[in-house]
Amino acid sequence: MSLLQHARTCLANQVANKSYNAFISRATEEQLLRVVPDGENASTQRPLEGKLIAIKDNICTTDFPTTAASRILHEFPSPYDATVVSKLRDAGGVVAGKTNLDEFGMGSHSIHSHVGPVSQPSSMEHGEGQLSVGGSSGGSALAVATDQCWASLGTDTGGSVRLPAAYTGVYGFKPSYGLLSRWGVLAYANSLDTVGILAKDVDSVKSLFHAVNGYDKKDPTSLAESSRRRITELVEQRKRSGRYRIGVPKEYNTSGIDPKIKSAWRATLKALQSKGHSIHPVSLPATKLALPAYYVLAPAEAASNLAKYDGVRYGTRSSGPDTSGGVLFSQTRSEGFGDEVKRRILLGNYSLSAEAIDNYFIQAQKVRRLVQRDFDGVFSLRNSLVDEGGDGEGEGERVDALLVPTAPTLPPLVKDVKRQDPVAAYMNDVFTVPTSLAGLPAISVPVKTDHGAARSQIGMQIISQYGDDELVLEIAQCLSES
Amino acid sequence: MRHQAFRSIRARIVPRSSYSVLHLREYSGNEYDVIDKALGEPSWSAQDLLSSGVSTTADEITPTQLRKLLRLSALPPPKDQDEESRLLGTLASQLHFVQAIRNVDTIGVRPLRSLRDESDEAGAAAEITKDSLQENFDSEERIGKHYVRIRRRPSTLAETKEAEDWDPLQCATRKSNRFFVVNGAK
Numbered sequence: 138m139s140l141l142q143h144a145r146t147c148l149a150n151q152v153a154n155k156s157y158n159a160f161i162s163r164a165t166e167e168q169l170l171r172v173v174p175d176g177e178n179a180s181t182q183r184p185l186e187g188k189l190i191a192i193k194d195n196i197c198t199t200d201f202p203t204t205a206a207s208r209i210l211h212e213f214p215s216p217y218d219a220t221v222v223s224k225l226r227d228a229g230g231v232v233a234g235k236t237n238l239d240e241f242g243m244g245s246h247s248i249h250s251h252v253g254p255v256s257q258p259s260s261m262e263h264g265e266g267q268l269s270v271g272g273s274s275g276g277s278a279l280a281v282a283t284d285q286c287w288a289s290l291g292t293d294t295g296g297s298v299r300l301p302a303a304y305t306g307v308y309g310f311k312p313s314y315g316l317l318s319r320w321g322v323l324a325y326a327n328s329l330d331t332v333g334i335l336a337k338d339v340d341s342v343k344s345l346f347h348a349v350n351g352y353d354k355k356d357p358t359s360l361a362e363s364s365r366r367r368i369t370e371l372v373e374q375r376k377r378s379g380r381y382r383i384g385v386p387k388e389y390n391t392s393g394i395d396p397k398i399k400s401a402w403r404a405t406l407k408a409l410q411s412k413g414h415s416i417h418p419v420s421l422p423a424t425k426l427a428l429p430a431y432y433v434l435a436p437a438e439a440a441s442n443l444a445k446y447d448g449v450r451y452g453t454r455s456s457g458p459d460t461s462g463g464v465l466f467s468q469t470r471s472e473g474f475g476d477e478v479k480r481r482i483l484l485g486n487y488s489l490s491a492e493a494i495d496n497y498f499i500q501a502q503k504v505r506r507l508v509q510r511d512f513d514g515v516f517s518l519r520n521s522l523v524d525e526g527g528d529g530e531g532e533g534e535r536v537d538a539l540l541v542p543t544a545p546t547l548p549p550l551v552k553d554v555k556r557q558d559p560v561a562a563y564m565n566d567v568f569t570v571p572t573s574l575a576g577l578p579a580i581s582v583p584v585k586t587d588h589g590a591a592r593s594q595i596g597m598q599i600i601s602q603y604g605d606d607e608l609v610l611e612i613a614q615c616l617s618e619s
Numbered sequence: 620m621r622h623q624a625f626r627s628i629r630a631r632i633v634p635r636s637s638y639s640v641l642h643l644r645e646y647s648g649n650e651y652d653v654i655d656k657a658l659g660e661p662s663w664s665a666q667d668l669l670s671s672g673v674s675t676t677a678d679e680i681t682p683t684q685l686r687k688l689l690r691l692s693a694l695p696p697p698k699d700q701d702e703e704s705r706l707l708g709t710l711a712s713q714l715h716f717v718q719a720i721r722n723v724d725t726i727g728v729r730p731l732r733s734l735r736d737e738s739d740e741a742g743a744a745a746e747i748t749k750d751s752l753q754e755n756f757d758s759e760e761r762i763g764k765h766y767v768r769i770r771r772r773p774s775t776l777a778e779t780k781e782a783e784d785w786d787p788l789q790c791a792t793r794k795s796n797r798f799f800v801v802n803g804a805k
Binding site: 315367444490523 | 692730739
């Protein structure tokens, strides 16, 4: 199919799927067809030439508002492109539009959005109603799953690329923290926020990843060139046998796993075994603590990152005086933020307050170190970010990668999620959060199930050591061929 | 011992064509024992983190504390009793959810504040030394007679165009001339 034909197909799908709310704003047919080269004179020099790429709406672009699905940024026009966006444009990519999300990335079902929730149709076995697409990059995932674009960018703070990828049956890749620039990405929890990639096959994930990867001096958390070189050397020293040792951490085998997920997990391990890889039980004891630590750290960082939204320099401002109830800007912030954002800001400011900071915030950062050490103790590759303990302390077997489910359950019904207690919804992130705390590369791979569902909605996650991103992609490729 | 067992499994080649769901056990019983072992009895339940499971009691937030937190968050105080108890209830269940970390022994553990290269090599590379600043020294000149002072040669001044040629007021909704307007009336 020519680039132009593909763009036309995407446009048709955007119209057909409009009611599922994947996009907040999108390019018109006229705009797109002007920039997508037609078959005859298409230059194939650039890797993303003419490809339609959807961008999560918390990543700045000059050609659409950047709203983070928040009322407070309702029509915010960014004066610049995020570095990842200018990189993909340089590679020939075309921005198809901005996708819907949970406000500022806070949520696991893409229902906390100022412009309304994202959803997907339910298949028979789920019962009546619409299904969750996962979150917070739900729009980016659905746009890929329903061919409204070729690939998309999302952000992953505690699983926000991988969970929606699993729920919609596409690939969702969260690279190692620090590889992709965060300049121009609205911060939610800056020590965890990672730009991620969603696509329908591993080759597309790879080409988009390679186009946007690179050091950026504008992002102080971008991994330096010298560190990148050192990590590449370390990774290349490993003998490439094509056969890997795959670990199964027993702490990911929780009693809440849906039997269908468990059988898919089993089948995926068998498939890897049949391709010559070996399976090894391992233990990551701090896994149980990862979720509570995450829900201390992420809200605390959010409270700090979102303190700047006051409507004065930019953003939506409430009418009337700026003081209400004796608190400056409180009216603007009260009207501008949704409930989930306010809940997290409040919790965050508690764990940062003088009486709680040691027991909550600092303690959570220490637990985060334990989670990192756990991973260092099972991977055969040492963690190049740390000198001491880069090899971990584990005495058990070492593995090259881990294979675990992305989520404990199948996508729930949107109406059930809306009824759910907000804290119970945090449980969805139990398998994605540990990797985020340690900044490790992880990809959610859609796996085929036996019971003939129209679209696979089970995702398996491949995780490896910091900087070992290519291995994660290689194993994902291997699984896609089974 | 266990290690050897794995090696023998890896050495055995299972032809792909014979990989059939029905006959899995016949071909490679040992291999599936590994998977069965790994996926056997669940090791814990994430539900334990929710209110019903954990026995430790969380710190209780008083209505006075709640008002202080709202003020710190630049959010308005609760409209009524209903909203106040709803906010307190949510905070209580959130705090309950994160209690598990408080019982962990973390004596001597260095907090992981951010993911950055903490290796000695990276530390050395980031070090500011006389050598690394030589270029800057070279671009300085001494001026003045009675009051000798150092300045950068005008020809070496940094390019500020991109960083400075923008209008900070372009997105503000309320402004007066070159100023932002904030109305602090009560």
